[in-house]
Amino acid sequence: MKSFKEKLTERVFLLIALSTLSVLALITVFIFIKGMPIIAKVGIIDFVFGMKWAPSQGYYGIFPMIVGSVSVTIGAAIVGVPIAICCSIFLAEFAPVKLRNIFRPAIQLLAAIPSVVYGFWGVLFVVPAIRKYLGGPGLSILAGSIILGIMILPTIISITEVSLLALPRHYKDGALALGLTQWQTIRSLLLPAAKSGIVAAVILGLGRAIGETMAVIMVLGNAVALPHSVLDPVRTLTTNIGIEMGYASGEHQQALFATGIVLFVIIMILNATAQYITRKR
Amino acid sequence: MDDLILKSGQRAKIKTDSVNLFYGSFQALKNVTMDIQECAITAIIGPSGCGKSSLLRLFNRMNDPIPGVRVEGKILLDDTSIYDKSMDVVALKKRVGMVFQKPNPFPMSVYDNMVFGPRHHGIKQKARLDEIVESYLSQVALWDELKDKLKGSAFDLSPGQQQRLCIARALAVEPEVLLMDESCSALDPESTMQVEGLMEELAKKYTILIVTHSMEQAARVSHMTAFMMMDEDRAGTLVEYAPTEQIFANPKDKRTEDYITGRFG
Numbered sequence: 001m002k003s004f005k006e007k008l009t010e011r012v013f014l015l016i017a018l019s020t021l022s023v024l025a026l027i028t029v030f031i032f033i034k035g036m037p038i039i040a041k042v043g044i045i046d047f048v049f050g051m052k053w054a055p056s057q058g059y060y061g062i063f064p065m066i067v068g069s070v071s072v073t074i075g076a077a078i079v080g081v082p083i084a085i086c087c088s089i090f091l092a093e094f095a096p097v098k099l100r101n102i103f104r105p106a107i108q109l110l111a112a113i114p115s116v117v118y119g120f121w122g123v124l125f126v127v128p129a130i131r132k133y134l135g136g137p138g139l140s141i142l143a144g145s146i147i148l149g150i151m152i153l154p155t156i157i158s159i160t161e162v163s164l165l166a167l168p169r170h171y172k173d174g175a176l177a178l179g180l181t182q183w184q185t186i187r188s189l190l191l192p193a194a195k196s197g198i199v200a201a202v203i204l205g206l207g208r209a210i211g212e213t214m215a216v217i218m219v220l221g222n223a224v225a226l227p228h229s230v231l232d233p234v235r236t237l238t239t240n241i242g243i244e245m246g247y248a249s250g251e252h253q254q255a256l257f258a259t260g261i262v263l264f265v266i267i268m269i270l271n272a273t274a275q276y277i278t279r280k281r
Numbered sequence: 282m283d284d285l286i287l288k289s290g291q292r293a294k295i296k297t298d299s300v301n302l303f304y305g306s307f308q309a310l311k312n313v314t315m316d317i318q319e320c321a322i323t324a325i326i327g328p329s330g331c332g333k334s335s336l337l338r339l340f341n342r343m344n345d346p347i348p349g350v351r352v353e354g355k356i357l358l359d360d361t362s363i364y365d366k367s368m369d370v371v372a373l374k375k376r377v378g379m380v381f382q383k384p385n386p387f388p389m390s391v392y393d394n395m396v397f398g399p400r401h402h403g404i405k406q407k408a409r410l411d412e413i414v415e416s417y418l419s420q421v422a423l424w425d426e427l428k429d430k431l432k433g434s435a436f437d438l439s440p441g442q443q444q445r446l447c448i449a450r451a452l453a454v455e456p457e458v459l460l461m462d463e464s465c466s467a468l469d470p471e472s473t474m475q476v477e478g479l480m481e482e483l484a485k486k487y488t489i490l491i492v493t494h495s496m497e498q499a500a501r502v503s504h505m506t507a508f509m510m511m512d513e514d515r516a517g518t519l520v521e522y523a524p525t526e527q528i529f530a531n532p533k534d535k536r537t538e539d540y541i542t543g544r545f546g
């Protein structure tokens with residue numbers, strides 16, 4: 001029989017735990033209430049696939065920003081995923097314990113750097129370098145991809161490493177005992193066996209990339225136009241909100257919330273996919 | 282006894298000479314000297330922690346990844362020293378196959394398990410791979426059971442089938458020696474009998490070394506038996522090594538006799 005005090009404590013903790021859930025619910029409801037009217041007015045098709053964003057004239061089309069978000073995210077994947085996977089293979093399979101103990105906290109530290117600092121570094125080094133060596137304004141998809149590619153490393157590395165380390169030791173022993181080299185073992189047994197974990201890691205990394213705002217505001221150039229090359233500036237869904245929320249009002253403000261809805265849906269789909277894949281395993 | 286006479290004329294496939302094995306400062310094996318006969322089954326028995334598995338894993342250098350591992354003395358496979366600097370460890374593992382305690386099929390189909398080794402050793406033609414699958418699954422008496430389930434997951438097999446698959450998979454890279462590390466301990470009696478029958482069959486072509494906790498198993502299948510024990514420093518030593526009949530009927534060492542009559546261990 002639990003004492004009254006015990007029961008009370010339990011309830012209090014439950015209440016506090018519920019408050020985190022309710023914040024999620026509140027934010028979701030709030031965004032949808034604020035954003036849905038403008039989507040209803042403009043029409044979902046015209047809003048999502050509209051090419052022109054000119055709030056002062058009543059044009060609310062976010063397609064260029066969807067293209068911006070998607071292109072920067074794909075770019076980040078191209079930059080970040082190979083590095084992250086190689087790094088986790090190194091940590092899980094090759095690195096001696098001492099080296100691993102240096103690497104692991106260092107990579108976690110990468111996640112602790114504030115995104116504005118990444119952006120600042122991007123503006124001062126990456127953007128001028130692109131302008132100088134590749135041409136264009138420098139503020140570009142490429143600059144954003146590089147910055148985001150670095151920012152998603154910790155997420156992908158830690159989850160990939162965990163899924164490699166979670167494989168039973170006897171897989172590796174079995175393959176080595178058949179006379180495979182270590183690299184052959186990794187490539188044709190361990191990586192395929194850890195596939196679902198790695199895919200989930202990449203998707204979560206991409207979710208982080210598509211949601212990032214501060215760093216990309218600083219390096220993307222923020223032009224609302226369809227890009228023609230990776231050296232062109234773009235605006236993403238997140239930066240659109242970040243840049244205009246300060247002075248938006250009325251329908252304009254609603255349209256920013258509606259941008260948030262689209263972003264919310266994309267990220268929800270990504271995370272749900274990642275969870276589904278991990279759970280299936 | 283016929284078997285013994287039959288086997289006695291054969292040459293040694295593996296020779297060890299004064300082998301010491303260290304894990305860091307801990308000595309796991311002390312002064313092990315033994316010749317292992319070609320195309321025979323040699324059993325290594327002894328109480329837990331006596332270094333049986335450590336000794337077995339010396340022969341295909343599976344101990345190598347353990348930090349601080351060090352080997353002294355000589356181990357010869359067909360007169361080549363396997364701890365020589367020039368030894369190609371990957372090629373050695375191809376010649377000396379291993380079957381583990383727990384069945385360890387890979388997370389793929391039966392077919393892919395079977396061709397996993399051969400494919401990495403350069404066999405690419407589908408026809409040749411098919412042939413390998415059939416021939417080695419037949420050797421372990423699995424072909425008839427599995428020929429219609431080759432594309433199915435190896436995890437769906439019974440433990441006994443899985444272990445026989447692992448044996449077939451090891452054979453498919455055409456080793457000369459097969460190391461079996463308590464390979465029946467996770468199996469039910471019927472599967473154990475099947476695997477033991479298989480060992481006897483395989484011993485016609487392969488040199489087989491088994492580590493076993495079961496003295497009955499050693500007595501049933503092996504031609505030679507090595508009895509190991511920890512000495513006062515907890516290092517594994519070879520106490521007695523002789524034809525199996527002799528070890529069980531007429532052990533020379535008092536400690537062997539105590540062990541096989543069940544007085545300790």
